Amino acid sequence: MHSATSTADEHLASARKGNAGSFEALVRLHQRTVHSLALRMLGTRDAADDLAQEVFLQLHLHLSSMESAAHLAFWLRRVVTHRAIDRLRSRPQVAIASIDDEPEIVDTHAATDDPLLQHRLRELIGELPASARAVMLLRYQEDLDPVEIARTLDMPINTVKSHLKRSLAALRERLSAAKRISFEEFGYE
Numbered sequence: 001m002h003s004a005t006s007t008a009d010e011h012l013a014s015a016r017k018g019n020a021g022s023f024e025a026l027v028r029l030h031q032r033t034v035h036s037l038a039l040r041m042l043g044t045r046d047a048a049d050d051l052a053q054e055v056f057l058q059l060h061l062h063l064s065s066m067e068s069a070a071h072l073a074f075w076l077r078r079v080v081t082h083r084a085i086d087r088l089r090s091r092p093q094v095a096i097a098s099i100d101d102e103p104e105i106v107d108t109h110a111a112t113d114d115p116l117l118q119h120r121l122r123e124l125i126g127e128l129p130a131s132a133r134a135v136m137l138l139r140y141q142e143d144l145d146p147v148e149i150a151r152t153l154d155m156p157i158n159t160v161k162s163h164l165k166r167s168l169a170a171l172r173e174r175l176s177a178a179k180r181i182s183f184e185e186f187g188y189e
Helices: 004-016 019-040 045-065 067-090 115-126 131-138 146-153 157-185
Strands: none
Touching: 004 019, 004 045, 004 067, 004 115, 004 146, 019 045, 019 067, 019 115, 019 131, 019 146, 045 067, 045 115, 045 131, 115 157, 131 146
16 A cells, blocks of 8 residues: 555656646645645735645646655745745735635644634734744644744744744733733623
C-alpha cells in the first residue's frame, strides 16, 4: 500500500512529464491548504480564490523545479503567504471572513468548541500586520514550527519568535479587554 507522500511524489513525477491528470491531482491534494491560507490571510473568499488560482498557475510554470512532494508543499505555503503579504501591503483595509464562509476548514483541533471565540480570534488575527498574521497562521493553522516558518517566509528565526510572542500577547490583551467590556455592559464586575 502506498503512503500519501509516495502517491504525491508519483503524481508530481507524472505531472512533470506533462500528465494533466496528475497535475489536477496535485491541485486537488493541495487546494484546501492553499485556499485556507489565502482566505485567512486576505479575509475574503473572492481574494482567496484569485490568489489560489494565481498560485496554481505559478506552480504549473515552476513544476519542473519541484524536487519532491515535501518541496512542493513548502513551495506552495511560501508562495501563498508571500503573495498574500504583498496584496495586504498594497491595500489599506481588509475585510474579515465570516466563520461561516468555509465551515469545512474550521480548525477541529481548537482548544475550544466555542464558535464565538473562534470567530473573534479570526477577527483579531485578521487585524494583525501582514507578516505577523502569516507567522500566526503558519504556526497555528499549518502547525509549522518556528524554524519551518522562518524558512517559509525567508525571515530570521528571532523575528518569527518575536512575531509569535507579540501577537499572542496582543491577542490575549484584546480578548481579556473584550471580556471585561462585555461583563461591564451587563453589570457584572
